[in-house]
Amino acid sequence: MLIQFLLVLAVLTIMYVFVRSSHAIYVQASKRIALVLFALANVYAVMRPDDLTAIARMLGVGRGTDLVLYALVVAFMAGMFSMYQRFRVVDRRYTELARTVAIREAELINRERGLHSAQVVSIATGDGERAPVVSEDNLR
Amino acid sequence: MTTVDGRRNEDVWVVIPVFNEAPVLESVVRQVLTVFPNVVCVDDGSGDGSAEAVLRTGAHLVRHPVNLGQGAALQTGLTYARVQPGAQYFVTYDADGQHRLEDASAMVDVARSGAADVVLGTRFADHADSVPLIKRIVLRVAVLLSPAGRKLRLTDAHNGLRVLTRPVADQLQITMNGMAHASEIVSYLGRSKWRVREIPVSIRYTEYSRSKGQSLLNGVNILFDLSVRNRG
Numbered sequence: 211m212l213i214q215f216l217l218v219l220a221v222l223t224i225m226y227v228f229v230r231s232s233h234a235i236y237v238q239a240s241k242r243i244a245l246v247l248f249a250l251a252n253v254y255a256v257m258r259p260d261d262l263t264a265i266a267r268m269l270g271v272g273r274g275t276d277l278v279l280y281a282l283v284v285a286f287m288a289g290m291f292s293m294y295q296r297f298r299v300v301d302r303r304y305t306e307l308a309r310t311v312a313i314r315e316a317e318l319i320n321r322e323r324g325l326h327s328a329q330v331v332s333i334a335t336g337d338g339e340r341a342p343v344v345s346e347d348n349l350r
Numbered sequence: 351m352t353t354v355d356g357r358r359n360e361d362v363w364v365v366i367p368v369f370n371e372a373p374v375l376e377s378v379v380r381q382v383l384t385v386f387p388n389v390v391c392v393d394d395g396s397g398d399g400s401a402e403a404v405l406r407t408g409a410h411l412v413r414h415p416v417n418l419g420q421g422a423a424l425q426t427g428l429t430y431a432r433v434q435p436g437a438q439y440f441v442t443y444d445a446d447g448q449h450r451l452e453d454a455s456a457m458v459d460v461a462r463s464g465a466a467d468v469v470l471g472t473r474f475a476d477h478a479d480s481v482p483l484i485k486r487i488v489l490r491v492a493v494l495l496s497p498a499g500r501k502l503r504l505t506d507a508h509n510g511l512r513v514l515t516r517p518v519a520d521q522l523q524i525t526m527n528g529m530a531h532a533s534e535i536v537s538y539l540g541r542s543k544w545r546v547r548e549i550p551v552s553i554r555y556t557e558y559s560r561s562k563g564q565s566l567l568n569g570v571n572i573l574f575d576l577s578v579r580n581r582g
Contacts, residue, residue, distance in 0.1 A: 301527065302525065305418055305422050305527055308414055308415055308416055308418055308422075309414075309418075309422070309425070309426045309429065311415055312392075312412050312413055312414050312415060312426055313412060313426065313429060313430050315412075315413065316410065316411060316412035316413065316430060319411060320410045320411065323405070325408065325410055
């Protein structure tokens with residue numbers, strides 16, 4: 211049946227979009243367009259249930275409501291995936307923020323406790339970004 | 351390099367992720383400090399006084415304001431340790447006292463000898479029978495399932511005891527906050543050009559470490575996290 215083909219295709223497409231690394235703007239725009247289209251389709255389906263049934267018949271589904279249900283399942287899945295991705299991005303930022311705060315605070319606390327690695331005065335650590343500075347008060 | 355004036359292992363930083371380990375933490379850290387003078391404990395938002403236990407020792411303390419997961423704690427520890435002057439070798443070590451210091455020292459020696467860029471501990475080379483049977487099977491399967499693990503011919507991908515040399519630690523960026531970090535590290539090593547060596551270590555499965563050990567069911571979470579990694 212046509213509907214089975216379409217549903218499987220939709221699910222596979224969602225999985226593909228979800229799994230491949232994406233260009234943020236393109237994907238975000240597509241998601242928004244899809245959302246608006248879905249909303250419009252819903253309004254149309256509510257206004258003209260008979261058309262919906264006709265389309266459903268064409269696709270090999272018995273009733274219009276069944277078609278709506280199928281579409282809902284696919285949309286729900288896409289929404290979940292999208293949410294999960296979004297959550298991962300937020301989670302990563304949140305981690306970075308917490309890490310920055312933690313390290314900054316730790317540097318203060320550990321210095322107060324008299325812990326530092328000032329014994330090693332050589333600054334040649336091979337770390338170009340941020341050479342550790344041994345200040346005088348560390349040297350005692 | 352061991353020198354007479356007791357300044358040995360000053361180029362080594364031991365990173366210990368800590369989450370609610372107060373009962374054993376202090377003694378574990380004190381022991382580590384007898385061999386490695388530089389220890390950084392990353393308290394991952396513990397609520398049981400783990401941080402205070404660290405403060406009673408001579409270890410550096412970094413506190414996550416909230417609980418982020420073991421992977422995040424390891425990365426924080428590495429980030430902290432690698433800007434410390436003179437840091438050349440980075441050891442990851444579990445807070446529950448299941449690792450042996452002799453093993454860690456032996457692994458650092460291998461890294462120092464230049465024979466490897468990364469030294470991983472494996473439970474399965476010598477004393478495999480000390481590992482509980484189900485755990486043995488699951489860990490074996492985990493290695494076989496991972497392409498990087500097969501490529502590197504690893505026998506134990508989820509051992510908490512590791513030694514990284516400076517260039518590796520500089521490049522490594524753990525993004526898996528939870529327990530999937532072990533697999534993430536292996537897959538990173540599989541893609542990289544670093545020379546990886548496995549060294550047999552033994553794990554003390556004490557009652558405490560057993561109670562703290564992760565449930566095997568967590569493997570499901572790890573697989574899910576890994577299958578969708580870096581897609582966000």
